[in-house]
Amino acid sequence: MEAELFPRGRTQVVPGAVHVPDWLDPDAQRELLAACRRWARPPAGLRTVRTPGGGTMTARQVCLGRHWYPYAYARTAVDGDGAPVKPFPAWLGELGRRAVADALGPEAATGASYDIALINFYDGDARMGMHRDSDEKSDAPVVSLSLGDTCVFRFGNTETRSRPYADVELRSGDLFVFGGPARLAYHGVPRVYAGTAPSALGLTGRLNITLRVGGFPLAAPVTR
Template identity: 85%
Template structure:
């Protein structure tokens, strides 16, 4: 993407919810992409998530630490190939703690380590409906890291999937952290902008890594 007249600035979208543009440097983006490609391979690799109503999510997913399925966690890919879930690496947890400290301040960093990651891959037509990250036993902030194509990230309120909400453009390398009063806010991805990934990254589509503390 061409240089902009005014650099994008960090922005508090709601109390406890902060967007930090370009938080990941280019080297870290490439390292994360390489890791995601390894994690996406079987066993317990990238899979299509099926909803309780019989539908499927358009974004595909792979998990680390614990396997998420609607609406709980397991140690194996219970709705996939049944293999044990891949381990959550300590370096990724440290990245999550640093992200929270940078976005919300050191006091917001949870004493418990980050131990779960949900990694979603969005193709050109993929979407994510409004939902809450409410299946953990911890209220530690959620860390969201974006790679590849830009998207519209819709950040709402804690009471309803409807308005009020704020639409934020997330680009490759951006960080979004939400905790405190916004930890259980509804959020989703109504649109991906195909072909907007930085060519040097070598990714077609969008990857989103969300890091969480399980509390289990």
């Protein structure tokens, strides 16, 4: 947002969870958006996620590296078209390591080999309930990048989906990293502000690119 009365600053929301506003400049946002549009095409493209209870997530998703479905990982889009998951590019892993180093310090990025991306698309009515990213075998920090519409990102605690939690406004280009004592904190998106994306970006809605280290053995089956 232009002409801020009080420019947004880097914030530690809780120990291990850091919000860095405007981490991606406009050119980097456009490049990442173009990549997301390529990844969203079939096969193994953007799909609606169905929960074991028969419900559906309102945010649609595409995965790289390994395919996430509630609540496990697979090498194919088992709840979609069954195609092999798209590969996780090396440049995206480097972006993840740089994000962690900038947010939590270089030591937090040591040995973190990012190999999974979950990319969620939110239209104006989409939400994400409080949940934990607990299906990975690694405790490396989670990297979250935002493109498009502004959202309310609710970041809570490791014990319960309810309070205490903090509501953080994430705008296009913002970075949010959580690791260490905050790695398994509950978090969600209770609101998206439709029509708030930067006009130059050319995106209607919100994209959240979440990078993770799976920590799975190369030859072992991937189940919860």
